[in-house]
Amino acid sequence: MKKIINSNYFYAFIALCCALWLFFFVSTPGVGSTRNSNQSNTSTVTKRATFTVPLQLQADVDKYYITGYPENVKVTIEGPAALVTATKNTQNFNLYLNLKDLSIGQHRVQIKESGLNSELTYSIKPKYVTVNIQQRETKKFAVDVDYNKEFLATGYETGKIDISPDTVTVTGAASEIEKINKVIVKPILPKGIKSTFDQEVLVQALDKNGKTVNVTLDPQTVHVKIPITIQSKQVTINLKQSGNSNNSNFTFESDVKSIRIFGTQDQMDAIDNSIDVPVDVSDVTGNTKKSIDLGDALGGKVAFTDPDSISVTINTGSSSSSSNNTNSSNGTNTSTNDSSTNNNSSSSNNDSTEDNNNSEE
Structure with missing residues (x-):
């Protein structure tokens, strides 16, 4: 056994087995190339995205005034996910209208693109637009002001209106x-x-x-300042009788001698240093006090007053009449007494005559 292990044939056999194992491991599908497979799958995934892109003009805009086209259009792109995402984020392409060779008038023009990756497919909405090409003109105009004066509070009026700037530049066809x-x-x-x-x-x-004209204004807004004020002045009041009454001996008293009136300049100019305040006596039968609403009493002569009402004491003259009646009654009594005295005197004279006659007898 030891001889077999130490022999060259044994090591050759082991090397052959290892080589065969590596060969089958590498060549078997789904084994050993997972990372490369994932990368390959990622690169083949497609994606679609829709977003808004500014529409550009290729034209002589200093010479021509062009209308009718949208400022932005929608574009839908489709392709490899990574490329779609990068294109949407960077928007490193253009959508434009080529009007350089077109004459004055209306034209239906296709929107074109430049800069999109060739691996992407796209669609633009709208695909065509109708533009109107006209000769360009620029002119300055003064700015007028139009407002509703009826919205001013009663008695208030406007002063000189300030507009800044008071002229604007108008550009258009x-x-x-x-x-x-x-x-x-x-x-x-x-x-x-x-x-x-x-x-x-x-x-x-x-x-x-x-109606609004289709032109460009520069600036588009202006600053408007409208002074709104009311005029006033101090005047004395003259209490005047008004209303029907059989009594013509009314007298009026009030602690208020002057008031401040407010209104337009024309209203102030129409009133001197005093103003008549009517006091209605049609329902007055005796001495009384009344609160006079100056706004109602003065009507449209002023906008309002300060104070807005005053207290007026109305004297009917009835106290004087009673005094005269008393004096008249006293005079009658005096006359009666004088008559009685005369009668007594006459009686005394008669008695004296009778005495004289008796003496002569």
Whole structure:
């Protein structure tokens, strides 16, 4: 046995067995090449992805104004998963419209791509777009302001409006520029506003029918400041009788001698240094006090007042009448007493005459 192990034939046999084992191990499918198989499977997996890409123009945009095309389009790509993922993340390709050889007018043009890997298949939506190519024109316009004055609180009015900037640059097709009737901003004032309006407002280019013209505005918004104020002044009040009454001897008293009135400049100009305040006496039968709402009493002469109401004492003159009636009654009594005195005197004279006659007898 020892001779067999030490012989050269034994080692040759062992080497042959090992060689045969390695041969069968390598050649058997699914064994020994798992890693290479996985790599191969990964490279053959396909993937699909859809995303949005900016649409570019190949045209002389300084000379022509082009409309009708979308800013972005959707593209769907399909191919090896790793390549699809990389393409979606980097977007290292272009979708474009080639308009260089097209004349003025409308054209239906196919969207093309450049830069996509040849291993990828793709589809673009939309595939075709209709563009309108016109001569380009640029013009400056002053900005007008249009707002609803009815939203101002009663008595308030606007001052000089500030627009910054007060002009905008309008770019578009020459035919569209010709349609522009005015460039305006339309600030929306809160209802009942009492303070200055100060906001950024969108600029619009309108035709004579008030419809928006398809042009580009620079800037697209402007700063609009509308001062909103109310005028006021201090005036004395004159309490005046109003309403039907048989009594014409009313007198009025109030601790308030002057008030501050508020309103528009025209309302202030129409009132001097004093203002008449009517006091309704149609329901007054005796001395009384009334609270006069100055807003109701003054009507549309002012917007409002400070204070908004005053207390007025109304004297009917009834106390004087009672005094006169008393005096008249006293006079009658005096006259009666005088008559009685005269009668007594006459009686005394008669008695004296009778005495004289008796003496003569």
